[in-house]
Amino acid sequence: MLALLAFKLTLNMDGLPLHTLKFKPGTLLNRLFALVYTCGIIALLYHHVSKLNMLHSDAQQDSIIISLTFLLSDFLLAFLWTTRQAFHMRPVHRHEYPENLLFSNKSDFPALDVFICTADPYKEPPMDVVNTALSVMAYEYPPDKVSVYVSDDGGSQLTLFAFMEAAKFATHWLPFCTENNLLHRSPEAFFASTHSFNLQTHKIKTMFEGMRTKVEQVVARGKVDDNFDLVNEQERKVFNKYWTDNFAPRNHPTVIQVLLQSDKDKDIKGQEMPNLIYLSREKTTTLPHNFKAGALNALLRVSATMTNAPVVLTLDCDTYSNDPKTPSRALCYLLDPKLRNKLAYVQFPQRFHGLNKNDIYALEYKGLFHINMEGVDGLAGPNYVGACCFFNRRAFFGGPSFFVSPELPELSPEHVFNKPILNSQQILARAYHVANSNYENQTKWGSEVGFRYGSLVEDFYTGYRMQCDGWKAMFCNPDKAAFLGDSPINLLGMLNQCKRWSIGLLQVAFSRYNPLTFGFRSMGPLMGLAYAHYAFWSIWSIPLTVYAFIPQLALLSGVSIFPKVSDPWFILHVFLFLGAYGKDCLDFVLAGSTFARWWNDQRIWMIKGVSCFLFGFTEYCLKAVGISTHGFSLTSKVFDNEQSKRYEQGIFEFGVPSPMFVTLTTAAIINLAAFVHGLLHVFRGSSSSYLDLEYLKGMFVQMFIAGFVVINSRPIYEAMVIRSDKGRMPTEITLISACLACVLYASTSPRMCKT
Numbered sequence: 001m002l003a004l005l006a007f008k009l010t011l012n013m014d015g016l017p018l019h020t021l022k023f024k025p026g027t028l029l030n031r032l033f034a035l036v037y038t039c040g041i042i043a044l045l046y047h048h049v050s051k052l053n054m055l056h057s058d059a060q061q062d063s064i065i066i067s068l069t070f071l072l073s074d075f076l077l078a079f080l081w082t083t084r085q086a087f088h089m090r091p092v093h094r095h096e097y098p099e100n101l102l103f104s105n106k107s108d109f110p111a112l113d114v115f116i117c118t119a120d121p122y123k124e125p126p127m128d129v130v131n132t133a134l135s136v137m138a139y140e141y142p143p144d145k146v147s148v149y150v151s152d153d154g155g156s157q158l159t160l161f162a163f164m165e166a167a168k169f170a171t172h173w174l175p176f177c178t179e180n181n182l183l184h185r186s187p188e189a190f191f192a193s194t195h196s197f198n199l200q201t202h203k204i205k206t207m208f209e210g211m212r213t214k215v216e217q218v219v220a221r222g223k224v225d226d227n228f229d230l231v232n233e234q235e236r237k238v239f240n241k242y243w244t245d246n247f248a249p250r251n252h253p254t255v256i257q258v259l260l261q262s263d264k265d266k267d268i269k270g271q272e273m274p275n276l277i278y279l280s281r282e283k284t285t286t287l288p289h290n291f292k293a294g295a296l297n298a299l300l301r302v303s304a305t306m307t308n309a310p311v312v313l314t315l316d317c318d319t320y321s322n323d324p325k326t327p328s329r330a331l332c333y334l335l336d337p338k339l340r341n342k343l344a345y346v347q348f349p350q351r352f353h354g355l356n357k358n359d360i361y362a363l364e365y366k367g368l369f370h371i372n373m374e375g376v377d378g379l380a381g382p383n384y385v386g387a388c389c390f391f392n393r394r395a396f397f398g399g400p401s402f403f404v405s406p407e408l409p410e411l412s413p414e415h416v417f418n419k420p421i422l423n424s425q426q427i428l429a430r431a432y433h434v435a436n437s438n439y440e441n442q443t444k445w446g447s448e449v450g451f452r453y454g455s456l457v458e459d460f461y462t463g464y465r466m467q468c469d470g471w472k473a474m475f476c477n478p479d480k481a482a483f484l485g486d487s488p489i490n491l492l493g494m495l496n497q498c499k500r501w502s503i504g505l506l507q508v509a510f511s512r513y514n515p516l517t518f519g520f521r522s523m524g525p526l527m528g529l530a531y532a533h534y535a536f537w538s539i540w541s542i543p544l545t546v547y548a549f550i551p552q553l554a555l556l557s558g559v560s561i562f563p564k565v566s567d568p569w570f571i572l573h574v575f576l577f578l579g580a581y582g583k584d585c586l587d588f589v590l591a592g593s594t595f596a597r598w599w600n601d602q603r604i605w606m607i608k609g610v611s612c613f614l615f616g617f618t619e620y621c622l623k624a625v626g627i628s629t630h631g632f633s634l635t636s637k638v639f640d641n642e643q644s645k646r647y648e649q650g651i652f653e654f655g656v657p658s659p660m661f662v663t664l665t666t667a668a669i670i671n672l673a674a675f676v677h678g679l680l681h682v683f684r685g686s687s688s689s690y691l692d693l694e695y696l697k698g699m700f701v702q703m704f705i706a707g708f709v710v711i712n713s714r715p716i717y718e719a720m721v722i723r724s725d726k727g728r729m730p731t732e733i734t735l736i737s738a739c740l741a742c743v744l745y746a747s748t749s750p751r752m753c754k755t
């Protein structure tokens, strides 16, 4: 199907390029730096090992433990640094020219199936999902070629109700967008950005507000009411399914509702509309539903029975379109005759709205969504990040050179429909059949076909497996964000999200598809390293936790563990620190961010090291020995006003007690104590001088680390001591952490003093 279109397109192209590629300047310098830095790392590891050799006597058991700990930590830092270099070896920048896509006929556009996932009407308000859906329904694309599928894993009548309303509102909204050539096609975003209202705008705004009020009332009530909300028998029939006693989010039959049908439903101007289909797949408590990957596979199958578009766009409930021309951009790659046979997907970066000025929680993910993406784009292509991604449907069925056929021929990407009537008995029966919770039993879904199961980061895992199968991917990063999503603008929300990712990534790292072995073999060393960097992401927690506690506890006990300032090895430590930090900062700023944002980014990295990475890592290990289980903890997209205000002002949000805050606070206390202890020692001086310079020289590295952590921990001290708002550190966390810090000190100081 895509092949045929691409053929027509080449004839239309007149030699104009669809996309171009530039190598990023400075790559040679990057490689040179990597080489020099590698030498530094080798020297450091050599230093560690030789120190250990010298220590070889029983009397110094504790020193051996400390030395081994730092050898391990520095080895892990070196490992993560090395894997990260894969992103700096061949970064590229692409540009696409959608204006050069010349279709002679509207029917030449490939059909597009859009998947939108939602899972909980209270954490993901139905009105937000509606905004996302409307923004893509209004794409500048032939409407009869677009089908929007909404997957409701919450099995919620509230979401379905919102979409029934949305279908009515769309008949007004879509022509309004086209006539006024709107840039913002999510109504919410449009009304927030528009200040000049003419009569027509007023009218549509009133209509939108009417719908919002109606939907929000139903959500507040928690139930669609027969008497107020429904107008006819047909609507009532739909909701009857939800009104039975045993209908629960985790246990219910499939609901499929065709809300708009392109060949039948027209907008108020008489134009065609896109298809809009609501799906809540069957769930039974006895069968695993595989979270989002399971939902996406149900969508792949249901959409195959109804429209089977060759291009599939996956979106999260919050990632609305910010540019109506986006599909054309993706087509510049998907239809390129030189690429299309090998191209699995075109990934746009996830971008977020509502971040505060200096991005205190580092939610921009500059590395993840920009720098590293451009890095692997010069190799086999970016990893899939779960949303904002246009797939070639064929990529879900085996590699480019081998086709894995689905169990039903109708689900094959090659299967072509002739003007399907979505609401027909025959099509609906098949759609219901493939949405059954036991449909996947004894099939290849989740293992070889579709989105892959087995990791909480189904996105990372699926993209990875596709690339291992031989597929390529493209990164498309236009200046104007193609999509905008919500981020968890609250510290705990962010840490929980990151903890889930950490666990999911470890599931990939320790599977038989380990990027260091399987990945290396399938994609070559650089891609293997790049995927390993993420898979082992949470390993940061080991060196970061070691560096957050041991040098400081040693400082408190008067034990020096790093080279003195006068020692030549000291220079190496300075070089390694400044080199890594300086380079990271430079990359960040060169990628268009600011120094202040970089500063917050490095702070958050340290915070994660002793919280979500650490807890994720531990939880993964506990699961491995059978103690706990992992679930997909949904990120809330609802924020209370006061919280948002504090976030706006750049104030950290603690507020609720969480074990992750305990380690964090304990580290902050120990570092402050160690730093102050060191300072007092220096200023007390010896008999001959006012300052104790010998002490300072010996303890400089430890004091520097403690001081650096103290500077970074300012928001934690403030939250513990000064603040009185609701987002302050809960008193119990402060108390527990203080006790823990004392216990740590008491249990280590006598031991360390002996060494």
Ligand SMILES: O=c1ccn([C@@H]2O[C@H](COP(=O)(O)OP(=O)(O)O[C@H]3O[C@H](CO)[C@@H](O)[C@H](O)[C@H]3O)[C@@H](O)[C@H]2O)c(=O)[nH]1
Residues within 6 Å of the ligand: 117, 118, 119, 120, 124, 151, 153, 290, 291, 292, 295, 315, 316, 317, 318, 350, 385, 386, 387, 456, 457, 458, 459, 497, 500, 501, 504, 632, 633, 634, 635, 636
């Ligand atoms: O059982 C589930 C759980 C989640 N979701 C949906 O998955 C999406 C992502 O969930 P969210 O809580 O927003 O997670 P985030 O951590 O913000 O998402 C990131 O990380 C996920 C992998 O952990 C990816 O799937 C996402 O695309 C990526 O944006 C949302 O639309 C949910 O509705 C489901 O459909 N079913």
Ligand SMILES: [Mn+2]
Residues within 6 Å of the ligand: 316, 318, 486, 635
């Ligand atoms: Mn999200």
